[in-house]
Amino acid sequence: MEVEIMIEEADISNEKVLEAYRNLVMERMLDKKMLNASRQGFLPFYIPLMGHEAIHIGIGLALRNIDYFYPYYRDFGALVQLGIPMDMIMSQVFSNASDNELGRDMPDHVSFKKYNIGAVITPVAGHLMSAAGIAYAKKYRKSDGAVLTTFGDGATSTPDFHVAMNFAGVYDLPMVFLCENNGFAISVPTYPNEEGQSDAYEETRGPIYKKAEAYGFEGIRIDGTSFLEVYKQTRKALENASNGPVLIEAMTYRMGPHSTADDPNKYRKDEVPEGSDKDPLIVNQKILKDMGILTEKKIQDINNEIDDLTSKLVDKYEKAPKPDKKTILDNLYETDPWYITEERGDIE
Amino acid sequence: MTTMTMVKALNSALDNAMERDDSIILMGEDVGVDGGVFRVTDGLLAKYGKERVLDTPLAELGIVGFGIGMSMAGLKAIPEIQFQDFIYTAMDQIINQMAKLRYRTNGDYTLPMVLRTPYAGGVHGGPYHSQAGEAYFAHTQGLTVVTPSNPYDAKGLLLSSIELNDPVIFLEPKRLYYATKGDVPDDYYTVDLRKANILKEGDDLTIITYGPTVPLVMDTVNKNNVNADVIDLRTINPFDVDAILNSVKKTSRAVIVTESPRLFGVSAEISATIAERAIDYLAAPILRVSSLDIPVPFALEDYYVPNEQKIMKAINKVLQYR
Numbered sequence: 001m002e003v004e005i006m007i008e009e010a011d012i013s014n015e016k017v018l019e020a021y022r023n024l025v026m027e028r029m030l031d032k033k034m035l036n037a038s039r040q041g042f043l044p045f046y047i048p049l050m051g052h053e054a055i056h057i058g059i060g061l062a063l064r065n066i067d068y069f070y071p072y073y074r075d076f077g078a079l080v081q082l083g084i085p086m087d088m089i090m091s092q093v094f095s096n097a098s099d100n101e102l103g104r105d106m107p108d109h110v111s112f113k114k115y116n117i118g119a120v121i122t123p124v125a126g127h128l129m130s131a132a133g134i135a136y137a138k139k140y141r142k143s144d145g146a147v148l149t150t151f152g153d154g155a156t157s158t159p160d161f162h163v164a165m166n167f168a169g170v171y172d173l174p175m176v177f178l179c180e181n182n183g184f185a186i187s188v189p190t191y192p193n194e195e196g197q198s199d200a201y202e203e204t205r206g207p208i209y210k211k212a213e214a215y216g217f218e219g220i221r222i223d224g225t226s227f228l229e230v231y232k233q234t235r236k237a238l239e240n241a242s243n244g245p246v247l248i249e250a251m252t253y254r255m256g257p258h259s260t261a262d263d264p265n266k267y268r269k270d271e272v273p274e275g276s277d278k279d280p281l282i283v284n285q286k287i288l289k290d291m292g293i294l295t296e297k298k299i300q301d302i303n304n305e306i307d308d309l310t311s312k313l314v315d316k317y318e319k320a321p322k323p324d325k326k327t328i329l330d331n332l333y334e335t336d337p338w339y340i341t342e343e344r345g346d347i348e
Numbered sequence: 349m350t351t352m353t354m355v356k357a358l359n360s361a362l363d364n365a366m367e368r369d370d371s372i373i374l375m376g377e378d379v380g381v382d383g384g385v386f387r388v389t390d391g392l393l394a395k396y397g398k399e400r401v402l403d404t405p406l407a408e409l410g411i412v413g414f415g416i417g418m419s420m421a422g423l424k425a426i427p428e429i430q431f432q433d434f435i436y437t438a439m440d441q442i443i444n445q446m447a448k449l450r451y452r453t454n455g456d457y458t459l460p461m462v463l464r465t466p467y468a469g470g471v472h473g474g475p476y477h478s479q480a481g482e483a484y485f486a487h488t489q490g491l492t493v494v495t496p497s498n499p500y501d502a503k504g505l506l507l508s509s510i511e512l513n514d515p516v517i518f519l520e521p522k523r524l525y526y527a528t529k530g531d532v533p534d535d536y537y538t539v540d541l542r543k544a545n546i547l548k549e550g551d552d553l554t555i556i557t558y559g560p561t562v563p564l565v566m567d568t569v570n571k572n573n574v575n576a577d578v579i580d581l582r583t584i585n586p587f588d589v590d591a592i593l594n595s596v597k598k599t600s601r602a603v604i605v606t607e608s609p610r611l612f613g614v615s616a617e618i619s620a621t622i623a624e625r626a627i628d629y630l631a632a633p634i635l636r637v638s639s640l641d642i643p644v645p646f647a648l649e650d651y652y653v654p655n656e657q658k659i660m661k662a663i664n665k666v667l668q669y670r
Contacts, residue, residue: 068421102454111453118420119453123444129410130445133417133425140373140399140423159437163410170405331455332490334513337542337586 058230
């Protein structure tokens with residue numbers, strides 16, 4: 001899957017680009033440390049991020065404060081880049097008492113309504129129609145901005161994806177569908193396997209971005225390893241969404257396992273080892289060096305700074321207290337029914 | 349006050365609500381230009397426009413999911429599923445998003461929406477236009493499940509459901525859509541949710557029912573001079589436990605009548621609740637009258653559903669139990 005890397009001069013300041021790079025490094029380092037916390041038993045479950053960082057940072061740069069973002073469960077860096085307080089993000093990941101969801105949902109399943117961010121849902125593509133409904137509400141209320149929703153490549157096999165694409169086309173919704181195509185839905189490759197990889201059938205044969213055409217709107221494929229490219233294309237799509245929806249297929253490679261319960265050695269050989277040419281961290285270092293924004297020394301300084309910062313963050317949140325058990329019956333309904341009132345007496 | 353059918357009462361409720369609140373949006377298959385296949389939304393497109401009354405593509409998961417998103421964004425969605433039998437492709441949306449959103453986000457998002465659907469039999473619809481699937485929804489934590497039994501309740505309960513700040517599954521017994529007429533105020537009014545209606549008082553036994561079987565139960569007890577408390581639950585979940593227990597403690601005998609099949613159903617929950625909390629008061633086993641435990645048969649539907657004979661057999665059995 002050859003993707004041409006096109007970098008025009010970014011219309012954002014060098015300062016902003018550097019900050020975005022720092023966030024990319026932060027995502028990479030936090031990912032490793034949170035995975036480690038998971039192995040040590042501080043996190044019962046964790047969803048690795050490696051390979052997706054440039055997409056996340058690009059999305060975070062592209063979203064405007066008039067937009068609404070309905071993410072899926074692998075979008076950590078986008079939240080960081082958007083400037084959501086780290087305390088809110090980390091409290092959620094570690095299910096702490098300070099989590100606004102009170103530990104109700106799995107790590108990365110955030111819900112930040114006050115920042116115009118949807119409630120991440122586990123069933124794959126289960127949020128796409130919600131995102132469409134939110135886009136309809138924007139259109140109905142004639143409010144500015146658009147809805148960006150993200151999902152993995154496996155999601156494009158679900159009925160939800162096709163129904164949401166169809167509704168988006170029919171009602172001309174101000175909406176951007178962004179597929180983070182990392183090549184695998186757990187063990188099943190998105191597109192036909194290379195000879196000898198595994199006996200799995202593929203998710204699909206027709207290119208994902210071309211599926212938009214059947215629903216009456218444009219689909220594009222972009223390089224998902226350059227955050228400036230993701231930023232540029234996603235921003236353009238958001239700006240144009242008042243004319244109707246767009247599907248973006250952002251190409252990358254899932255460098256880690258699907259989740260902490262997965263062992264990729266069973267079904268693939270690692271095509272993008274960490275530190276190799278296609279690793280988004282390396283790709284973006286090269287781009288930013290060519291732009292004169294980064295130097296080797298600056299890379300080292302940022303590494304040292306972020307290493308220290310992320311260690312302190314993980315240490316703080318993995319040791320923070322969990323929600324009070326008395327809260328578990330709260331907020332099923334606005335008003336407790338009689339049986340919930342009774343069950344409160346059962347929590348000991 | 350106008351004498352109207354349940355369909356007209358529901359239409360009046362939607363009209364009243366939409367007139368007061370421009371955040372209310374209707375959507376579903378054929379609900380706009382056609383006014384709904386049962387005419388519940390008749391005339392609303394003409395009055396409120398196609399931005400508020402949306403004919404949708406034929407995809408139930410889309411209809412429900414679209415409504416969820418609108419309600420997440422501050423609108424109040426009232427999607428219609430044309431027949432409850434077709435709701436199952438939307439069950440993931442209902443169970444995993446609609447029902448859980450408030451709980452799993454600890455109230456960060458709330459979801460005021462009413463999912464309406466015609467349900468149960470009475471139109472010779474066979475296996476796919478007759479199902480009474482209330483148990484699927486009642487067993488899903490976070491949903492409020494409501495079913496009316498007459499035109500007055502239909503309007504008042506629908507308006508209460510629209511006012512609620514939580515998702516409601518509103519099951520409309522299609523056999524009652526045009527079966528009877530009743531006096532219904534033209535203006536806005538509500539009927540309390542979570543509160544049963546004691547339709548008739550009597551000392552010999554308690555009959556608990558709701559929705560499509562209520563008129564059948566009332567006809568049966570009136571015709572046979574049964575001295576019973578008849579309780580119309582109105583809200584299936586959360587049901588009015590006090591109304592049931594107070595009555596059973598008085599009468600010592602209980603029969604539960606539902607149109608849905610018996611096994612693992614709502615009547616089992618009510619029966620268990622009575623047994624757990626009032627067994628010392630009981631003078632006879634709690635009996636259930638229901639449809640047969642098979643899919644709805646097309647040609648022989650009359651033999652499938654509860655009828656006067658089946659209800660009287662159960663009543664006589666508990667009354668004569670020694």
